[in-house]
Amino acid sequence: METTICGRLALAPSTLFNSKSGGDKHSLSKGPCLSRGVLMTLSTSAALGKGGGVLDKPIIEKTTPGRESEFDLRKSKKMAPPYRVILHNDNFNKREYVVQVLMKVIPGMTVDNAVNIMQEAHINGIAVVIVCAQADAEQHCMQLRGNGLLSSVEPDGGGC
Numbered sequence: 001m002e003t004t005i006c007g008r009l010a011l012a013p014s015t016l017f018n019s020k021s022g023g024d025k026h027s028l029s030k031g032p033c034l035s036r037g038v039l040m041t042l043s044t045s046a047a048l049g050k051g052g053g054v055l056d057k058p059i060i061e062k063t064t065p066g067r068e069s070e071f072d073l074r075k076s077k078k079m080a081p082p083y084r085v086i087l088h089n090d091n092f093n094k095r096e097y098v099v100q101v102l103m104k105v106i107p108g109m110t111v112d113n114a115v116n117i118m119q120e121a122h123i124n125g126i127a128v129v130i131v132c133a134q135a136d137a138e139q140h141c142m143q144l145r146g147n148g149l150l151s152s153v154e155p156d157g158g159g160c
Contacts, residue, residue, distance in 0.1 A: 081155060083137035085129040087121045088150035095122065098149060105143040106130055131156050 087102075095118055102114040106129060120127035129151070130140060137153045144151040 080133040082131045083134045083153050084131050084156045085137050085140045085144070086152045086154060087117060087127045087129050087144065088152065089121045089125050090150050093148060101144065101147040101149055102129065105140060105147065 085106075087098075093101075098118045098121075099111065099114040102117060103109045103111065106114075117127045117129055129144070130137070132140070134153070141151045141153045
């Protein structure tokens with residue numbers, strides 16, 4: 001059974017609240033709507049009882065395939081497992097050069113942080129440069145290698 005709403009309010013499956021053009025007067029009518037401007041259709045069933053009805057579910061458009069919103073991108077980066085970019089000590093590059101490359105390749109790298117990372121790699125043999133998403137870690141590693149530094153990427157286990 002279908003009920004058509006011509007005005008603004010459905011009172012029962014067979015009773016309609018119609019707005020008349022020309023003033024604030026309203027009328028109740030039974031049966032089909034006389035107005036040609038149909039606004040909405042309700043589907044009703046006997047199980048719902050007197051006056052029951054269900055609106056059709058609205059269609060919600062999703063983002064275009066292959067395109068994500070900025071919020072979705074930030075969310076996926078936050079939820080991605082972290083990876084470490086490791087700098088390895090070498091006997092070929094000067095300390096000043098290593099500091100310059102770190103500052104050039106890693107966004108937000110300060111001189112103090114770069115010097116500390118370089119020192120740690122020089123003394124201990126390796127140093128963690130940055131912890132980030134896998135794709136970013138691989139990109140940073142390739143940039144470091146492209147500038148002549150030895151580096152690698154490994155999952156961040158959270159331990160020492």
